[in-house]
Amino acid sequence: xxxxxxxxxxxxxxxxxxxAVALPGVLPLPVLVIFPFALILSLLDxxxxxxxxxxxxxVLLVIALGLFGAVATSALDLVIAxxxxxxxxxxxxxxxxxxxxxxxxxxxxxxLLVSGGAALTGEVLFAxxxxxxxxxxxxxxxxxxxxxxxxxxxSAERRAISRQLILGSLATLVMALAFFVVFPxxxxxxxNRRAAPGLGGQTGMSDTVRLGGGGDIKTSARVAFRVSLxxxxxxxxxxxxxxxxxxDVFDGAEWRSSxxxxxxxxxxxxxxxxQRSLNQVSQEFETTPAYGSRTLVALDTPxxxxxxxxxxxxxxxxxxxxxxxxxxxFGAIDSNALSxxxxxxxxxxxxxxxxxxxxxxxxxxxxxxxxxxATELSGGATESLEIAxxxxxxxxxxxxxxxxxxxxxSDPLADxxxxxRAGHCEDFATALAIMLRLQKxxxxxxxxxxxxxxxxxxxxxxxxxxxxxxxxxVDGAWLRLDATPDTGRAASSNAWTAAFTNAWExxxxxxxxxxxxxxxxxxxxxxxxxxxxxxxxxxxxxxSSPLGTRVPLGPAVLVLVGAGLLVLAVQRLRRRAPHPASSxxxxxxxxxxxxxxxxxxxxxxxxxxxxxxRSGHPLSPAVARATRRYLEARFTNRPLEARxxxxxxxxxxxxxx
Amino acid sequence: MNATDLLKKLHVHLGQVVLGKPEQTKLALTCLAxxxxxxxxxxxxxxxxxxxxxxxxxxxxxxxxxxxxADLLPSDILGSQIFLPQQGTFEFRPGPIFHHLVLADELNxxxxxxxxxxxxxxxxxxxxxxxxxxxxxxxxxxxxxxxPLDLAGTYPLPDSQLDRFLMRLSLGHxxxxxxxxxxxxxxxxxxxxxxxxxxxxELVSIQVAADRxxxxxxxxxxxxxxxxxxxxxxxxxRGVSTRAVLALISAARAxxxxxxxxxxxxxxxxxxxxxxxxxxxxxxxxMQGAFSREEAGHLIDELTRxxxxxx
Numbered sequence: 012x013x014x015x016x017x018x019x020x021x022x023x024x025x026x027x028x029x030x031a032v033a034l035p036g037v038l039p040l041p042v043l044v045i046f047p048f049a050l051i052l053s054l055l056d057x058x059x060x061x062x063x064x065x066x067x068x069x070v071l072l073v074i075a076l077g078l079f080g081a082v083a084t085s086a087l088d089l090v091i092a093x094x095x096x097x098x099x100x101x102x103x104x105x106x107x108x109x110x111x112x113x114x115x116x117x118x119x120x121x122x123l124l125v126s127g128g129a130a131l132t133g134e135v136l137f138a139x140x141x142x143x144x145x146x147x148x149x150x151x152x153x154x155x156x157x158x159x160x161x162x163x164x165x166s167a168e169r170r171a172i173s174r175q176l177i178l179g180s181l182a183t184l185v186m187a188l189a190f191f192v193v194f195p196x197x198x199x200x201x202x203n204r205r206a207a208p209g210l211g212g213q214t215g216m217s218d219t220v221r222l223g224g225g226g227d228i229k230t231s232a233r234v235a236f237r238v239s240l241x242x243x244x245x246x247x248x249x250x251x252x253x254x255x256x257x258x259d260v261f262d263g264a265e266w267r268s269s270x271x272x273x274x275x276x277x278x279x280x281x282x283x284x285x286q287r288s289l290n291q292v293s294q295e296f297e298t299t300p301a302y303g304s305r306t307l308v309a310l311d312t313p314x315x316x317x318x319x320x321x322x323x324x325x326x327x328x329x330x331x332x333x334x335x336x337x338x339x340x341f342g343a344i345d346s347n348a349l350s351x352x353x354x355x356x357x358x359x360x361x362x363x364x365x366x367x368x369x370x371x372x373x374x375x376x377x378x379x380x381x382x383x384x385a386t387e388l389s390g391g392a393t394e395s396l397e398i399a400x401x402x403x404x405x406x407x408x409x410x411x412x413x414x415x416x417x418x419x420x421s422d423p424l425a426d427x428x429x430x431x432r433a434g435h436c437e438d439f440a441t442a443l444a445i446m447l448r449l450q451k452x453x454x455x456x457x458x459x460x461x462x463x464x465x466x467x468x469x470x471x472x473x474x475x476x477x478x479x480x481x482x483x484x485v486d487g488a489w490l491r492l493d494a495t496p497d498t499g500r501a502a503s504s505n506a507w508t509a510a511f512t513n514a515w516e517x518x519x520x521x522x523x524x525x526x527x528x529x530x531x532x533x534x535x536x537x538x539x540x541x542x543x544x545x546x547x548x549x550x551x552x553x554x555s556s557p558l559g560t561r562v563p564l565g566p567a568v569l570v571l572v573g574a575g576l577l578v579l580a581v582q583r584l585r586r587r588a589p590h591p592a593s594s595x596x597x598x599x600x601x602x603x604x605x606x607x608x609x610x611x612x613x614x615x616x617x618x619x620x621x622x623x624x625r626s627g628h629p630l631s632p633a634v635a636r637a638t639r640r641y642l643e644a645r646f647t648n649r650p651l652e653a654r655x656x657x658x659x660x661x662x663x664x665x666x667x668x
Numbered sequence: 669m670n671a672t673d674l675l676k677k678l679h680v681h682l683g684q685v686v687l688g689k690p691e692q693t694k695l696a697l698t699c700l701a702x703x704x705x706x707x708x709x710x711x712x713x714x715x716x717x718x719x720x721x722x723x724x725x726x727x728x729x730x731x732x733x734x735x736x737x738a739d740l741l742p743s744d745i746l747g748s749q750i751f752l753p754q755q756g757t758f759e760f761r762p763g764p765i766f767h768h769l770v771l772a773d774e775l776n777x778x779x780x781x782x783x784x785x786x787x788x789x790x791x792x793x794x795x796x797x798x799x800x801x802x803x804x805x806x807x808x809x810x811x812x813x814x815x816p817l818d819l820a821g822t823y824p825l826p827d828s829q830l831d832r833f834l835m836r837l838s839l840g841h842x843x844x845x846x847x848x849x850x851x852x853x854x855x856x857x858x859x860x861x862x863x864x865x866x867x868x869x870e871l872v873s874i875q876v877a878a879d880r881x882x883x884x885x886x887x888x889x890x891x892x893x894x895x896x897x898x899x900x901x902x903x904x905x906r907g908v909s910t911r912a913v914l915a916l917i918s919a920a921r922a923x924x925x926x927x928x929x930x931x932x933x934x935x936x937x938x939x940x941x942x943x944x945x946x947x948x949x950x951x952x953x954x955m956q957g958a959f960s961r962e963e964a965g966h967l968i969d970e971l972t973r974x975x976x977x978x979x
Contacts, residue, residue: 617938621935639929642929643931645979646884646887646932646978
């Protein structure tokens with residue numbers, strides 16, 4: 012057994028297992044490199060470790076000792092060390108002589124990898140890899156059994172076995188889906204306590220705004236948070252600004268906030284002096300691990316934050332909020348996901364906090380051309396509002412949006428304004444803020460998100476929607492200004508990737524709703540609904556969309572289909588398909604009955620033929636021939652041809668009886 | 669001449685001495701073809717001995733007869749060492765078992781020790797005496813008879829020993845018309861008139877032909893399901909063993925020869941089912957003798973109706 016289907020599907024199963032642990036991005040680099048190398052060698056049937064068992068095992072043991080040492084000195088997480096070692100063992104067995112035993116060992120260590128992956132990640136991609144692993148592994152094992160006895164298996168039998176395998180795989184798939192649905196909370200994120208999104212994108216929300224550097228923030232379509240709004244704006248796309256925090260100190264390359272944090276509390280109110288208005292919007296937020304930040308956002312202008320909870324293994328834990336300068340609110344607990352409620356006042360300019368008399372106008376030592384440009388762009392306006400609006404308009408008109416980042420330059424602002432004449436939102440926001448200050452209008456930079464699209468009865472905001480804009484203190488209140496050209500505000504992606512990411516989002520939403528966030532209570536209510544479907548809630552369930560509510564129909568259908576497939580498979584295994592010759596027997600018996608041989612119903616054909624012969628029945632010779640031929644066709648390898656079959660049956664008709 | 673023609677010729681030939689019992693003689697020949705031992709259970713005077721001796725004669729087999737009695741010793745069957753004073757040595761004098769076909773008349777009259785000596789020879793095809801193992805002639809067949817009614821002073825065979833017989837047959841009384849014909853035609857011992865139509869080697873060739881008969885998976889399953897049904901039947905204390913299923917299939921193989929078939933059909937299994945299995949069942953009612961035999965026969969009929977044959 013060299014490159015048999017069994018060995019190849021074994022290697023693919025190992026790849027799926029490796030993918031499950033590589034997904035969270037926590038594996039040490041050498042391990043990440045070794046596995047693809049070993050996989051390629053194995054697929055090319057190059058087995059350098061064949062026959063070098065002792066030496067290679069000693070090397071493995073040394074590596075194990077090293078990993079143990081790293082764990083003991085807490086340089087490495089235990090789970091990561093374990094999966095790293097399992098990966099190396101998998102490689103080792105893959106590169107050894109491909110005996111059935113080695114293959115089974117590969118599959119076993121692959122299983123270890125998959126379980127390690129379950130401890131590390133809850134991504135929907137993990138579920139996909141899990142299913143891939145089990146499919147490949149079961150195929151591999153089936154082929155191992157076949158290959159052990161290959162000579163005795165002919166092609167027809169192999170086809171029959173393949174059919175059974177496909178049926179079994181389908182049943183497994185459906186049952187696996189049902190399993191995911193029924194069991195809650197798959198991921199424990201053991202070694203991944205700090206949100207490290209792995210394949211996920213960054214939100215662009217960070218503690219500082221730094222110009223320059225590199226990245227590809229805007230294209231990430233991963234959901235950063237979901238939010239439900241009251242009142243519901245009922246539009247497909249929101250053109251809203253979600254405020255994260257303000258920055259008021261710029262040092263030429265980086266924005267910071269000044270001041271000291273307040274004590275934690277469970278409720279934070281901003282802008283206390285403002286009156287309650289009719290423009291208030293309540294929001295219920297739920298962030299995803301892709302959000303990657305502890306800062307809470309809310310629609311512009313946020314006034315109130317409460318009911319913050321950290322979502323973790325043990326469920327929802329109430330969490331205190333910390334109010335830091337820059338009106339930044341963040342959760343006291345570092346967790347993968349948050350939920351909280353916020354209230355915003357959307358239309359009125361209620362933020363009347365006066366800017367710091369010095370800081371609000373402070374400008375670092377900058378290229379003198381910027382001041383000239385600011386005067387030029389403001390076009391001689393004297394009113395603060397007019398200056399602000401002109402600068403915003405001119406920047407938007409004269410500069411282009413680009414996602415290409417300049418890399419590290421000494422003066423990123425001058426680079427943007429005079430060299431590249433193109434930049435991203437942070438460049439525009441900074442340029443506008445600095446020019447406003449140079450024109451003696453107090454200003455600050457705000458980071459957060461822009462946009463939001465409807466998904467069910469909620470809105471989702473993606474990582475790529477991260478944005479930065481400017482606020483100017485005009486007429487005693489902060490005015491929002493956005494100098495970024497319209498093309499660069501929301502996430503940009505082409506139609507194909509949008510279609511793919513949409514499908515992926517839907518799968519992920521399903522995954523989150525059914526698996527990750529599926530709690531014990533959900534299970535109980537699901538079971539209750541199965542037992543006693545409530546009539547009153549049916550129209551409601553129809554009215555609302557499938558994403559937001561837990562309609563148990565899907566899982567119920569899955570479970571039923573799975574059970575049905577299983578029963579079918581078992582039945583098929585138990586009772587094989589009727590033999591081709593059996594139909595001949597049935598036809599023969601029907602003809603005999605038609606000819607008046609009534610014993611056919613009770614006496615088996617062989618005995619009937621013998622008794623006809625004894626009694627000298629005229630049909631006897633024809634029946635004897637047909638019986639003998641039937642027995643041959645049924646119990647030996649002499650199939651009955653259609654013509655012979657017709658001739659034998661015709662003989663019954665022509666005999667005089 | 670192939671095995672089928674030979675068997676049919678023997679069947680006709682044997683029918684000249686065992687009148688009116690075509691089914692039983694056919695089964696007896698099948699039993700021989702399957703290398704099996706035969707147990708004839710019937711009242712005296714219905715032709716058990718005639719059948720056994722007839723079988724021996726038409727194959728030209730050497731024939732030994734042992735009348736089992738309460739004082740019969742193992743050495744009476746197996747043979748013994750005789751001291752020869754002239755040479756001053758012992759010489760082995762073989763017993764009646766050293767024949768191709770041995771008739772063990774009224775087997776249940778001998779004590780268990782003697783019975784077991786015979787039964788061991790049946791199982792092994794050899795005899796061990798005083799540390800020397802002597803091969804029995806091949807082919808070797810034992811035809812034993814039992815009287816099922818006159819049970820006084822008998823030692824019923826234990827189940828394990830009954831298991832060694834491939835088939836149990838009973839001849840039963842003759843049809844009156846045939847009985848009358850027999851009385852008219854009978855002059856002297858008809859066995860003397862019976863000439864050999866085959867040789868011991870031809871019997872061996874028939875046995876080899878039976879071995880070559882194929883058994884398909886479906887038929888094997890059918891036999892196993894039948895056997896399994898005896899094990900779970902409410903009125904059966906103990907069902908049949910795996911050895912019994914093996915015996916059933918080897919009998920069915922031999923039966924397939926009658927139809928000149930190279931494979932076993934479900935009908936073959938049914939044909940030999942009652943003679944091959946009925947004596948191996950231990951019934952809950954634990955009736956001995958004729959009644960037990962009929963009861964077992966009925967149960968097996970019921971099983972064949974209940975267990976669906978492969979179609």
